[in-house]
Amino acid sequence: MGLLNGLLGNYSEVSIQELEQQYGAYMMPQEKAQMGFKLVRDMFIVTDERIILIDHQGVTGKKTRVASIHLDSIYEVTMETAGTGFDDSELTIHYIASPYYKASQLHTASYKFEFGKKFNVQPIYVAFVTIAHRNGKRLNA
Numbered sequence: 001m002g003l004l005n006g007l008l009g010n011y012s013e014v015s016i017q018e019l020e021q022q023y024g025a026y027m028m029p030q031e032k033a034q035m036g037f038k039l040v041r042d043m044f045i046v047t048d049e050r051i052i053l054i055d056h057q058g059v060t061g062k063k064t065r066v067a068s069i070h071l072d073s074i075y076e077v078t079m080e081t082a083g084t085g086f087d088d089s090e091l092t093i094h095y096i097a098s099p100y101y102k103a104s105q106l107h108t109a110s111y112k113f114e115f116g117k118k119f120n121v122q123p124i125y126v127a128f129v130t131i132a133h134r135n136g137k138r139l140n141a
Contacts, residue, residue, distance in 0.1 A: 012037060012038055012116070012119075013035065013036070013037055013038075013119075014036040014037060014038045014043070016033050016034075016035070016036070018036075019033045019036040019043075019045055020033055023036070023043065023045055023052070023054065026045075026052055026054065026066055027045075027047060027052070028049065031047045031048060031049050031050075032047060032048050033045055033046070033047050034046045034047055034048060035124075037113070037115075042054060042055050042056060044113065046127075048071075049070065049071060050068045050069060050070045050071055051068065051069040051071070051093070051111075052066065052067075052068055053065075053066070053067045053068070053069070053111070054066055055067075069093065069095050069111060070095075071131050071135075072101070072135060072138075073095040073096040073097070073101065073135070074093055074094070074095045074128060074131050074132045074135055075094055075095065075096060075108075075132055075135055075136060075139070076093075076094035076132055077091065077092070077093055077094070077125060077128040077129045077132050078090075078091070078092045078094075079091050079092075079121060079122070079125040080092075081121065081122075082116075082117030082118075088114045088115060088116060088117055089114070089115040089116070089117060089119055089121040090112055090113065090114050090115070090121075091112070091113045091115070091121055091124060091125055091128070092110055092111070092112045092113075093110060093111050093113075093128060094108060094109075094110045095108065095109060095110070095111070096108055097109040101139055102139070
């Protein structure tokens, strides 16, 4: 079932131990993995500092693109739970993509994660919306 979910574009959870063994090289010193999820070849890892997006490209998957979304830049989170049929759960994170959060012109972006219909996305939503709420207070102070 995990492979089927991956082929359909749904993330499945990966253990902290596996994350640190396979992807520890992408983490900054002292950075700790909190949770991680995998598609067939792609990953996203949530650490205490950022979300690391790992995109294996090409036929062999040896070419890899690594990007980060800093937790301090998240300002809004939306969640859509699975319905009937083939619907999946979705979590969309909206974040400030500009290097300076209090600049006169901010550039924002969003990233959507899709999970299988049986995956309980609510705890992840609550964790990210808590971060977004904290960031909103800090940025608007």
